Amino acid sequence: xxxxxxxxxxxxxxxxxxxxxxxxxxxxxxxxxxxxxxxxxxxxxxxxxxxxxxxxxxxxxxxxxxxxxxxxxxxxxxxxxxxxxxxxxxxxxxxxxxxxxxxxxxxxxxxxxx
Amino acid sequence: xxxxxxxxxxxxxxxxxxxxxxxxxxxxxxxxxxxxxxxxxxxxxxxxxxxxxxxxxxxxxxxxxxxxxxxxxxxxxxxxxxxxxxxxxxxxxxxxxxxxxxxxxxxxxxxxx
Numbered sequence: 073x074x075x076x077x078x079x080x081x082x083x084x085x086x087x088x089x090x091x092x093x094x095x096x097x098x099x100x101x102x103x104x105x106x107x108x109x110x111x112x113x114x115x116x117x118x119x120x121x122x123x124x125x126x127x128x129x130x131x132x133x134x135x136x137x138x139x140x141x142x143x144x145x146x147x148x149x150x151x152x153x154x155x156x157x158x159x160x161x162x163x164x165x166x167x168x169x170x171x172x173x174x175x176x177x178x179x180x181x182x183x184x185x186x
Numbered sequence: 187x188x189x190x191x192x193x194x195x196x197x198x199x200x201x202x203x204x205x206x207x208x209x210x211x212x213x214x215x216x217x218x219x220x221x222x223x224x225x226x227x228x229x230x231x232x233x234x235x236x237x238x239x240x241x242x243x244x245x246x247x248x249x250x251x252x253x254x255x256x257x258x259x260x261x262x263x264x265x266x267x268x269x270x271x272x273x274x275x276x277x278x279x280x281x282x283x284x285x286x287x288x289x290x291x292x293x294x295x296x297x298x299x
Contacts, residue, residue: 105286105287107287107289112291113291113292114190114274114276114289114290114291114292115230115274115287115289116289117286117287117288120286128286130286160229162229162230164287171217171218171278172217172218172237172278174220174232174235175220175232175287176232177222177229177230177231178229179228179229180228180229
């Protein structure tokens with residue numbers, strides 16, 4: 073079975089632009105979470121979606137938004153890009169968003185903002 | 187602010203030795219604990235999860251949890267050069283946003299042949 077897939081793998085943008093990152097969860101998984109990982113740090117939680125509803129939001133500005141589609145895939149949108157948005161963006165999927173559910177990560181999208 | 191603390195390392199061990207990785211967490215209500223391995227330039231890969239106090243073994247890996255001390259560790263026996271990576275400790279808290287992982291900064295492990 074295919075794991076979590078993400079696209080694109082790499083992206084270069086300039087300040088002020090916007091970006092859309094995409095994620096397809098493992099087949100059968102209904103929950104998708106997004107994380108940001110800057111160099112030298114652990115991943116930081118951005119959003120969690122389940123059944124197309126936002127279930128959680130981390131401490132990120134409103135420039136960050138996301139949605140989940142009926143097929144459980146998800147998009148993360150970032151507007152008005154800043155240099156500090158340069159990071160590895162990770163998508164993780166799980167069957168359901170419970171406290172004991174394991175999350176499996178995709179390969180990530182590496183975003184560079186110039 | 188819920189926090190997860192790890193020694194950033196690098197931790198260097200010779201091949202065949204036991205590597206011990208440690209993690210503490212601040213939220214006493216944390217219920218689930220995960221260890222992920224991350225190779226340079228790659229995404230995190232799940233190694234183990236543990237929910238109950240005590241030890242949990244899976245092959246060369248043993249996770250240990252002590253909720254009273256708010257401490258979780260990962261032991262890697264017979265360490266191999268291929269184990270060289272950054273090891274991320276993550277917890278899921280109680281209440282708030284269920285299911286979101288809170289990560290430490292990771293411990294970089296280097297296994298020398």
